[in-house]
Amino acid sequence: MDEALVLARVQFGLNIGFHILFPSITIGLAWLLVVFRVRYERTHDPAWLGTYRLWVKVFALSFAMGVVSGVVMSFQFGTNWPGYMNKVGNIAGPLLAYEVLTAFFLEATFLGVMLFGMNRVPGWMHVTSAIVVAIGTTVSAFWILALNSWMQTPAGHTTDGDAIIAGSWWAVIFNPSFPYRLAHMLLASGLTAAFLVAGLSAWRLLKAPGDAAAHKTLRFGTHLAAVLIPLQIFAGDLHGLNTLEHQPAKIAAMEALWNTEKGAPLVLFAIPNEDQKRNDFALTLPKAASLILTHQLEGEVKGLNEFDDRPAVTPPFIAFRVMVGIGMLMLLLSWLGTWRLRKGPAPRWLLWSFAAFTFSGWAAVLAGWLVTETGRQPWLVTGILRTADALGDASGALLGASLTAYVLTYAVLLLAYMVTITHLAGKGS
Numbered sequence: 001m002d003e004a005l006v007l008a009r010v011q012f013g014l015n016i017g018f019h020i021l022f023p024s025i026t027i028g029l030a031w032l033l034v035v036f037r038v039r040y041e042r043t044h045d046p047a048w049l050g051t052y053r054l055w056v057k058v059f060a061l062s063f064a065m066g067v068v069s070g071v072v073m074s075f076q077f078g079t080n081w082p083g084y085m086n087k088v089g090n091i092a093g094p095l096l097a098y099e100v101l102t103a104f105f106l107e108a109t110f111l112g113v114m115l116f117g118m119n120r121v122p123g124w125m126h127v128t129s130a131i132v133v134a135i136g137t138t139v140s141a142f143w144i145l146a147l148n149s150w151m152q153t154p155a156g157h158t159t160d161g162d163a164i165i166a167g168s169w170w171a172v173i174f175n176p177s178f179p180y181r182l183a184h185m186l187l188a189s190g191l192t193a194a195f196l197v198a199g200l201s202a203w204r205l206l207k208a209p210g211d212a213a214a215h216k217t218l219r220f221g222t223h224l225a226a227v228l229i230p231l232q233i234f235a236g237d238l239h240g241l242n243t244l245e246h247q248p249a250k251i252a253a254m255e256a257l258w259n260t261e262k263g264a265p266l267v268l269f270a271i272p273n274e275d276q277k278r279n280d281f282a283l284t285l286p287k288a289a290s291l292i293l294t295h296q297l298e299g300e301v302k303g304l305n306e307f308d309d310r311p312a313v314t315p316p317f318i319a320f321r322v323m324v325g326i327g328m329l330m331l332l333l334s335w336l337g338t339w340r341l342r343k344g345p346a347p348r349w350l351l352w353s354f355a356a357f358t359f360s361g362w363a364a365v366l367a368g369w370l371v372t373e374t375g376r377q378p379w380l381v382t383g384i385l386r387t388a389d390a391l392g393d394a395s396g397a398l399l400g401a402s403l404t405a406y407v408l409t410y411a412v413l414l415l416a417y418m419v420t421i422t423h424l425a426g427k428g429s
Contacts, residue, residue: 005387027186030133034131087390094166103143155171188364204425222338223338225334233331258279264301269282
């Protein structure tokens with residue numbers, strides 16, 4: 001593979017990976033802030049007021065980080081991937097513009113009211129501002145995921161010369177994978193926010209066991225995660241069935257299934273050997289892949305041998321198992337925490353466990369996005385535009401230098417962000 005193509009892909013992967021960390025918090029956290037603000041409005045309990053004031057700061061910082069990283073990412077469409085906009089810009093451009101016009105301006109405007117207006121506007125107006133911001137974050141996710149889903153499973157488009165244009169915007173937006181991808185991401189964001197709240201609340205309680213606000217948010221985050229994870233498992237199963245129908249090569253790579261089989265085994269662990277087209281040191285469950293993917297023990301699952309254009313196997317195979325493994329641990333901890341918190345204050349071992357899982361949602365989201373994006377290769381827009389064909393003229397040396405600058409900058413920013421919100425939570429409300 002060409003050096004410039006590899007570096008450009010790594011650079012964009014780094015940018016989108018860094019960017020997605022912050023929407024994965026703000027989409028879910030915005031709705032949690034609505035709950036905190038409404039509870040204070042109804043009870044006038046100072047613990048809920050303190051909770052709201054703490055977490056709106058975390059939200060504002062996360063929102064700002066998402067905006068900055070999103071702007072940087074969008075510039076790369078022109079600098080590194082000009083072929084993308086030349087080919088599908090008539091679809092991608094309007095969808096990105098809709099996100100800005102219908103969501104970003106809404107969030108940015110009413111976030112100011114949330115931050116500075118509590119003592120300047122009536123209580124109902126302040127609550128309304130929180131609701132509007134939460135709606136804005138969800139609408140923003142709607143448009144971005146509509147575009148990403150269209151790139152995975154294009155529909156509703158037609159050709160105008162060398163360019164792709166929308167034949168039906170309804171079909172473009174509500175393409176075959178969009179509902180499943182949207183539900184999966186919204187639930188992932190809810191889980192990310194729930195574990196962030198529970199983890200930082202646990203961190204606060206390790207320092208100040210008597211903090212009433214931290215007790216409330218620990219319970220709230222734990223109970224929310226315990227409800228959302230089963231829903232995510234159900235949504236993930238539906239998403240997997242949709243992917244099997246529309247992107248079978250991705251499923252084959254995720255399962256490291258080299259040959260088409262009836263009663264295909266589920267590979268729990270292996271080291272994919274792409275040269276020999278086999279799995280080394282494989283640990284499998286007989287017929288389980290067919291059962292999960294087709295809901296039949298002898299169901300047929302297509303292998304990678306069926307596809308001329310197929311992704312590399314190792315990245316989606318490993319990333320999928322990381323995502324599922326973290327999800328199972330989150331399920332175990334949230335259910336164990338829900339049971340234990342019914343008995344009284346959390347013991348220190350449980351507090352340390354939640355503190356360790358503060359950013360577990362991030363790890364699961366990144367693993368999931370690796371599956372989604374690497375499993376689509378070699379296509380940038382499936383069946384329409386190959387990744388290599390969208391690459392610009394930047395040299396490998398230039399891309400390597402800019403990638404190094406990105407890595408250093410993002411490492412500093414991420415460390416500063418994590419230290420800041422951990423410090424805020426440690427101080428309490």
